[in-house]
Amino acid sequence: MSVMGRPHLPLRQFVLKMHSRCDLACDHCYVYEHADQSWRGRPLVVSNEVLRTTAERIAEHAKTHGLDAVHVVLHGGEPLLAGRTRLRGAATALTAALDGVCELDLRIHTNAVTLDERFLDLFAEFGIKVGVSLDGDRAANDLHRRYADGRSSHDRVLKGIALLGRPRYRHLFAGILCTIDLRNDPVAVHDALAELAPPRVDFLLPHATWDEPPQRPADDGDGTAYARWLLAVHDRWTATGRTMDVRVFDSVLRTLRGDSSLTESLGLAPADLAVIETDGTFEQADSLKTAHDGAPATGLDVFAHSLDEVAAHPGIVARQQGLDGLAEQCRACPVVRSCGGGLYAHRYRSDGSGFLNPSVYCSDLLSLITELRDRHMTDQSVRPALAEHHLTELATGRGTAATVDLLARHQLALVRELLGHVWHETAHTPQGEDAWRTLTVLDSEAPESVDRVLAHPYVRTWALRSLGGDAEAAATAVRGVAEIAAAAAARAGRPETVVVPVRDGLLRLPTLGTLTMDAGTEEAVVRTDADGCTVHAGGRTYTMPRTGAKVPAWQGSRRFDLDGWSVTLEDTDPWRDCHGHPAHPRLTESEAEAWRADLTAAWAWIRRELPEYAPGIAAGLRVITPLLPSPENADISSAARDAFGAVAIARPAAPETLALLLVHEFQHVKLGAVLDLVDLHDPACETLFYAPWRADPRPLEGLLQGTYAHLAVVDFWRARWRGGGGRDAEVRFSRWRDQTAQAVETLAKSEALTGDGERFVAGLREALAGDAVSADALRAARRAAEEHRRTVRPPRH
Template sequence: MTVMGRPLLPLRQFVLKMHSRCDLACDHCYVYEHADQSWRGRPLMASDEVLRATAERIAEHAKTHELAAVHVVLHGGEPLLAGRTRLRRAATELTAALGGVCELDLRIHTNAVTLDERFLDLFDEFDIKVGVSLDGDRAANDLHRRYADGRSSHDRVLKAVALLNRPRYRHLFAGILCTVDLRNDPAAVHDALAELAPPRVDFLLPHATWDEPPPRPSDDLDGTAYARWLLAVHDRWTATGRSMDVRVFDSVLRTLRGGSSLTESLGLSPADLAVIETDGTFEQADSLKTAHDGAPATGLDVFTHSLDEVAAHPGIVARQQGLDGLAEQCRACPVVRSCGGGLYAHRYRSDGSGFLNPSVYCSDLLSLITDLRDRHMTDQSARPVLADHHLADLATGRGTSATVDLLSRHQLALARELLALVRHEATRTPPTDDAENAIDAMNAEDTENTENSKAAEDAEDAWNTLSALDSEAPEAVDRVLAHPYVRSWALGSLGSLNSLGSLGARPSVGPPGGAAAATRGIAEIAAAAALRAGRRAAVVVPVHDGLLRLPTLGALTVEAGVERAVVRTDTDGFTVQAGDRTYTMARNGPADPAWRGSRRFELDGWTVALEDTDPWRDGHGHPAHPRLTEDEAEAWRADLTAAWSWIRRELPQYAPGIAAGLRVITPLLPSPEGADISSAARDAFGAVAIARPAAPETLALLLVHEFQHVKLGAVLDLADLHDPACATLFYAPWRPDPRPLEGLLQGTYAHLAVVDFWLARWRSGGGREAEVQFSRWRDQTAEAMGTLVGSKALTVTGERFVAGLREALAGDEVSADALRAARRVAEEHRRGVRP
């Protein structure tokens, strides 16, 4: 099916209304207090027929579109009012209908005033994650969230959160939703929520439109009071160590770096949500209830209409148009790709323009995004510091998104330093061959070589373009510099460790380095950044072996003999003039067949690219796979989707770190013997290389295993964990040869994830094989930890880090048979190790 000339975009998120009334009387509730009053005519509860039909419609839609996972939120009103029997019926219907079709991510959003152990036991049975509404401390919460008779709900919510934080139920705690009120102290609100140790907090702007604008203080002359409030929370969050994820901050930073948003309030990702009311009618997002009476209505229902018909509804399609669906003012805004026009409902005005307006929070969003950009992406005065609590977090083997983001920011700072060093070395390096004479000309005031003089001029222009972009659109420059293989290029260009000073980097493999590679790489980065920023620019890029590389974007194959190309960028895409031919690549249209663009997959909460074009990717110790066919790429997409779903379900503690720090997967050529192959390069933070395995679960194992190496490599750039002078080689239970101390440390850290994988596999029905694998790797990893401590070559920080690893190592008991089998395999390995 096509809609407006485009393929129909399937729906993946569903809000199922279990009960249409609430036991609180919150005066800011969009369901009861805003323009749409359709709730008055709804049944109190969803019937068996509605629940069954809903489950069947979702399963039908998932099967038709081959969805790997769907997300269903049990909602209201207050869904707990439906009672355990009805909630069980909903979970049973959904689980049965979707079994064998796709994964089900089932959640419930509640005010939690009646949440108790019996509800939580039910939610544990069906793995229903729980989100709780709470606006901060008692004073903040009681401004709005009261009973109809005025009583406070605060104590009962805190009691419910305490239940969720018990070890038995902690895995069900999805987070807290907090609606912003400018009268509340932002630091006090942050501290009250952080004290409850939620995994994530969503700060929500109060629903408002241009007809009913949000409350503002009289001195808010520039319309940025909500931005200032959120930035005050951000500063407190940063100062106290980012103990929880904050969705609005994570979303802004993700979108600035080119990833997808985690919320519909930001970014340009198409809407993929539908609501099922208690009477079975389909509606659009609940937030539209704040616009006008009937705004969410579709006229469709679960009994007579398919979800394809819902997805084709004009109201849904209008929220899937990206830039084309925004007001002209929004399209011209420098932060539009992060803002996305704000929440769709917040754009409404009843003057005939409807939703084709900027957000009523436009000034707030602009201020918030630019301030966060400046704080996180342009302040290069110092590298981020790895504090003790960050190291303790990573020592669990996992790492929150905030901690991994800190590692990413340090790696970006390192990439900037390397770029500056490459520039410095390139302009002073004496020429060593004809190809490098162009660099000498960059500073030459007088030369008789016209060709070299022109090359020097082109190189200087490229640097100037990059410098201007760094001032005007630093997020675009940062996105290119964060590409894992930019560091590989920089080290290859520098050519020797002696040039690196104290940067802690090391030489890489890849194409030939030196001054020619330096000049070429700077021009490539400048052109890619200009294109990402949507700026008009013309950059002359030297061509190497017939390949024009644009980091993060792809590569263009040009005719043989071409040595330089002119890349012209603008808001609509770019053209390349190479020799006598012009290549055209439109932003949202067809591209020249010679262009091999990067394939980026938007999975559920994770944006990752397949890198099969960058010549610097060939540094993982195994041959990189050549350009994938479309069928091969789609096979990767399917397997990654399934592997990511498995990780989120079975190893959820690893998912936030992967989503925050793993941006690139480089396909490797398969092993002739059919063995699994994977690798992480020390100088390519954010990338892992894998030969696509036979099963998605194996891919999940390789992803968590290799990302451990990526994280620890970044830690070692920031902290000294061992004495580098230690020359002793140590037995490693996973290698056929003894390893140096750092190699043993890397393997131990990686195998902490391997242990957790096999434990999850065993618990989820993996049988004896999984039990034996868990037993073997648990005991062998513990042995390796003992070897590390016994080496006496760990620093004090390293000793604390390994102590954290020991505490995190799973201790589940296994059967005597599995223990004997694991020990036999371990002993056979030890006997076979080469001296």
């Protein structure tokens, strides 16, 4: 089935209503307090039959479409009112139905007033992540979230969150959802939430439509009061070191870089969500309840209809049209790819236009996105500093999305500096001058597009080669500037013309791909506009629209969106061959799909078994470069010091091995960025040291890099051991934990660490503590370590 000639997209996210009532009486609740009142006629509690059939429908849909993962949120009303037995039934039914079909990301969203250890033990058994609603401190929260008799819910919510903060349950804490009220002090709200140490906070605009607009102060003449409130939170969040992820800020910055949003209220990603009510009826997103009575209804239910039929419903398909599904005013907006028209429900107007309107928060969104773009993308004069708490956090081997994003922004600042050096220290041609002027204009008017290109890992590789000082380096410099300008113009969709020098018949557009032309072609004229890119070279014209038919000579970058992680498989850029191993030539479609499948499985494993590593990878690992396999089929992987955001890997035999290589190599990427910001050791130290993972002694920085990378190796084998990997996993964990600890002590005794370095190494030592193994595993691990030491020539001191 299709609408407007387009096949419907599969659904991946499901909200399963466990209970249709709530023990609080929040006056801003979209379920009970807005236009749709369908809850009144629904059963209080979902039945076992609905649970079983829903699980079967989701499994059927996932199998039909080959989905790698589905996300299910147990919701309400208040889902804890369904009781532990019914919640166990839901988790059991879903887990059993999806076993062997795809990964299940199971969550629950609760007000937490009745959350206790028995609930959390149940959630720990099934790996159910817990999100909590809380609007700030007591005064802020009690504006809306009270019991029906007016009592405050604040103390009981804090007790529930305190339980989630215990080490035993900390891994279950998904974050806090906070609805904005302009009467609340944004700084006080931020500080109250940050004090609870949530991994993430989701600040939500209160649900409103053009018929029922949001409350605004009398002096809000430009309609940006909500933007100003959020920007005040942003400034406090930044000033205090970004101790938690904030979904709205992360989503804006991701979309400005060309990545996918983390929330349906921003970006152009198609909707892929369905709601199952307690009576088994399918509905669209709950937020539509704010539009009009019956707005979310589909007329479908789990007993009589498949999820393919739900996915083909006109209301859901309408939210899958991307740019084409927006109002004309939105399509012409400069921030549309970040805003995406705002939340679908917030566009509603009952004058006949329905949802084909800008968001009722249009001015707020424009102001917020523009301000964040200007603060993060255009001010490169001051490099972001790495505070002590950032270094402490990174010393654990992990790293939040906010901290890794800080490293990425510094790396971008470095590349911008290098670009300036390249231009000012190399000879120019008239065409090169034109390209530089185009790039300068783009940097002023579409800085996010320029940053997206400059953040490509191999731009820095090109820049360093361009500073070689010889004629070839100068030619490389001019060609690279033109390539960057053309790629940025194409990304911005602006009408520009750039003349790009061509070498060996290859036109390179970093982040986009390469175009192969006749070997004698010396230059290409690249013309860009909103529809795509046209290249004139050697008497031929190549047209590359944004979407549509493929051009045979064009080898585009392959980007995979893997459930919160956008990563490019880079097999075209000629500067990718900097990893010490031969880069794989262009992959066939089947080879690329095999990579997609393995990356999907590896990413699911990381998110499930090493969740502390996932946010950093999602924030900072942008590119994977395939390597040629070794003749011996040994695992090969590498990270280049001057290619932040990329790792190179020869595709291993198993996705779990790929997961290990990803976390291992990304450690090198992170530490390389740290070393660009902080001196951890004396660079004059020439002593070589024994490294338990190498056949040759290593300089101090090499030992530090290897030690840091092996924190991830230790955590990998710890997870494998705890996950039932048996004696082999226990022995490997024991060996790498003990030998990494030995390397830590070597570093500590080197007498070449700075004060920051000593604190960093102390953090490494602390991260390795705990988890006693059996005597048998310990003996086997020590035998392996001794065998390795006998094969290594002694280090020189």
